[in-house]
Amino acid sequence: MIRLAAALAALLFAVTPATAFELRLGGAARQLSERDSPLGSYALPTGPFRDGSIPAQRLEGRIERQTWRIDGPGLTTLQILAPLRSQLEEAGYSLTFDCKDNECGGFDFRFGTEVVPAPDMYVDIRNYRFVSAVKDKDTAASLLVSRSRSAGFVQIIYVNRDGTSAPPAALPETGTETAPAPDLEAGFSDRMLQQGHAVLGGLVFDTGADALDPGDYDSLAQLAVFLEDHPGMVIALVGHTDSIGSLDENLSLSKRRAESVRSRMIDSYGIAPDRMEAEGVAYLSPAASNLTPEGREENRRVEAVILREQ
Structure with missing residues (x-):
């Protein structure tokens, strides 16, 4: 049964040819939101929450945020994440941080890093995984995967993917920086x-x-x-x-x-x-x-x- 689920996950998330790099989630996934900032900034987490902050690399340029829902109770967060993580590596990205809920910092990490607000993204603080990856000093991506009892949820943030914009140079990582939490009351x-x-x-x-x-x-x-x-x-x-x-x-x-x-x-x-x-x-x-x-x-x-x- 486990092997069957793993095979299904690999099939669902297989990369298909495309003119521009984009992570493929397969036909079982339904996109919930897409937000594109032609010139913005993103604090890419590079380690777990510790001593009151999250170490982060601040990047500037085109920031693309996507969220997806995968209906069904079968796939675990790792089965959802693993094919996407492999796609990043195959595209030349290097993983800089890879963690699971408590390893990330649990509640503090979840609320210290950027998350698209509900209902477009759902995060169970006891069951989520996070990955940061960089391709060069200007190009990066992050993955956040969680699930409810009935569905999986994926957040993807791209920074300057495929050189689709000409951003200012990324700022170097300096010590620790707390990734800004969303304004919960906004709106x-x-x-x-x-x-x-x-x-x-x-x-x-x-x-x-x-x-x-x-x-x-x-x-x-x-x-x-x-x-x-x-x-x-x-x-x-x-x-x-x-x-x-x-x-x-x-x-x-x-x-x-x-x-x-x-x-x-x-x-x-x-x-x-x-x-x-x-x-x-x-x-x-x-x-x-x-x-x-x-x-x-x-x-x-x-x-x-x-x-x-x-």
Whole structure:
């Protein structure tokens, strides 16, 4: 069985001829996002989190960020990563740092390095792998791989791949530099205040299950920051489902999922219980059509809704 999974992984990630170098994830992968900065900077991690920082090489030029999802429970993070790592080496990249969750620095590494925000990237701080690779002083790439119970997630960051831009020279590595963490509240607070509600993206529940999967969720961290910055705000966590199943079943499931999120906010972020209510509306407030798999997936969500300020 293990050999079969390994063979499947090799087939899925096989390199195909291309005019420009690009890592190939195969037909089983679905791209979630792509962000291209013609002139930007990236702190490429070169070692684990230690003594309060992550050693990093600061690079400048064209920065390309991609995230991918691979549906299915079969492949491990190593089976996802290994073919991609081999492709980098075959393309002339040298691996400078290769680690697994706790070896990287666990929670501190995950939040000290650049990660595309949820829902476009999911990282379980107890199950992820990271690789940094360089081709020359201007060209580099990094891989971040994690998974939920039902899917694998891949983040790829390219720096000046294939000489596609003429960047300024890369700055030399000098001691240690902490890679900048993303601004967790950017955009979320505005949506809450202007619209009165916001979807908590990237939450993972098994099909038909009400317990929130283990792992770290950027959207919950964003909500925690919002509530800390607005100490008088009271919200409702509202669960939504797709239209499969009866109304009574979905009402119950949607409320239990909201309660699971509420419990996580209390236990992990210390939010006072009396500041959050949990409700469920089943399929009565869809965000998209229930006639397509994509629409049903979008409808399965939990939203934070402002109730009042006390």
